[in-house]
Amino acid sequence: MKSKNDNRKNNKMFKDNETIDYLIIGNSAAGLAAAESIRELDKSGEIMILTGENYLNYSKPMITYFLSGTVNLDMIHFKDDKFYKDNRLDVRLNTRVKSIDTDKMFLITDDGNRYEFRKLLIASGGRPIVPKIKAIGTKSSGFIDGTNYDKTEGIFTLTNLEDAVRVKNYIEKNGIKNISILGGGLIGLKAAEAFLEKGIDVNIIELADRILAATFDREASGIIEKKLKSTGSNIYMNNTIEEIHIGSGKITGYKLKDGEKMECRLLVIAVGVNPDTGFISSGSLDMARGIIVDDHMRTSAKNIYAAGDVVEGPDMISGGKRNIAIWPLAVRQGTAAGLNMAGGNKKYGGGFFMNSVELLGIPSISMGITNVAEEKEGFxxxxxxxxxxxxxxxxxxxxxxxxxxxxVNNIERAGIYSGLIRNEIDISSVKENISREDFGIIHLPADYKKHLVVGEGIEV
Ligand SMILES: Cc1cc2nc3c(=O)[nH]c(=O)nc-3n(C[C@H](O)[C@H](O)[C@H](O)COP(=O)(O)OP(=O)(O)OC[C@H]3O[C@@H](n4cnc5c(N)ncnc54)[C@H](O)[C@@H]3O)c2cc1C
Known part of the structure; x- marks a missing residue:
């Protein structure tokens, strides 16, 4: 199923050797939000967008729904051709950035082209983590890792649309009926749900003592686990893959840490994502896990901004800097970055983690800091x-x-909670009501209730 947008020819508006006013690395949530807001303030400046991918754009949170067949390629694009034309955006697909000279303000792409810029936005998102695992039966290193896992047939990551297309084709071509997933986090579980919908059995291997361990506690995970098990899925907790078995270039099975040997023809590695900064030479920008930005999305280099999953930006709750890799924040950061690149003065007020997901028919939301040790002082x-x-x-x-x-379940009042977090409301007067089943506006502190009713309105 081919979208009319995909495999689209690059639509060059500018010559390769001219200095671009606004150069953007990344054609997704943050990059496109930035392009749109640059255009709000600067109607004529040249905007060029580089992406290593072959798709015009797509919603990453929806790639597992594409995998299950719930949506097709046309349905997961969030901006059409007209958006690029109307905003005069010169987008270059299949164009991977190899290096940046932050002083002389140019970058080099994999195909050897050089692009000079006046302002640069780095919105390169995240890259999947592939742990180093001993491999039996490889002709080469004896290990699989991030540099070579895709050389073995049947081993995949699942963080972009190309991955989803490959996994889908592999299942269909090889009649796969059972899939193992290394990692019981959000991506692993969204993948599991997609496979179950296709009638494929699932084994999930999770290092922690529960699934969704980064954001859920034992009670919340337990509800999803119970549902997963009711589908016949196996979950191997406190476990990992110690050894991968390969025959004729294909995965045939693996050995778990607890010694159990499993047959496997398709393995999805979903243990997490790191900011995609591999093309940035060390010392050229201030970096921790991601690129450090200030509250105007400026990096440490003049005229270079960054936004989205690649950054460590202001964290509203801790007051420090944190990498919070979620779609709405990528859009907000991209919007702020774009306005500032075009001469505006837009402060990004910081954000906090918030994820809303429905897994196997169970809606859930986690927001802010959810996994503190209860006995820790002050909480x-x-x-x-x-x-x-x-x-x-x-x-x-x-x-x-x-x-x-x-x-988990009954998430209708999530907007009220997020408003209380965002506005740092003192809830001491209503504490006894705050977690009750029927918690609602009526239970809010009087002043805040008034603000909601006569002020900004109900936050959702
Ligand atoms: C399976 C999955 C499910 C998710 N579900 C949710 C969800 O339910 N809710 C939610 O809020 N978030 C979810 N997320 C996270 C969300 O998708 C990200 O937060 C969001 O996509 C970040 O946007 P971004 O623009 O920063 O980066 P990305 O969307 O990662 O885009 C990065 C862009 O940079 C380009 N790029 C990278 N490196 C280079 C290079 N060297 N040269 C040129 N171009 C480059 C890529 O081609 C791409 O265009 C999910 C993510 C995945 C993978």
Missing amino acids: EVLKYLNTNQDMYRKVIIKNNRIIGVIL
């Missing part, structure tokens, strides 16, 4: 668990302010 944790209805609510409070929430 209060309020919980409500209704085991009959698999409903769970957890609220984490510090200094009378909510800093984190988990909701």
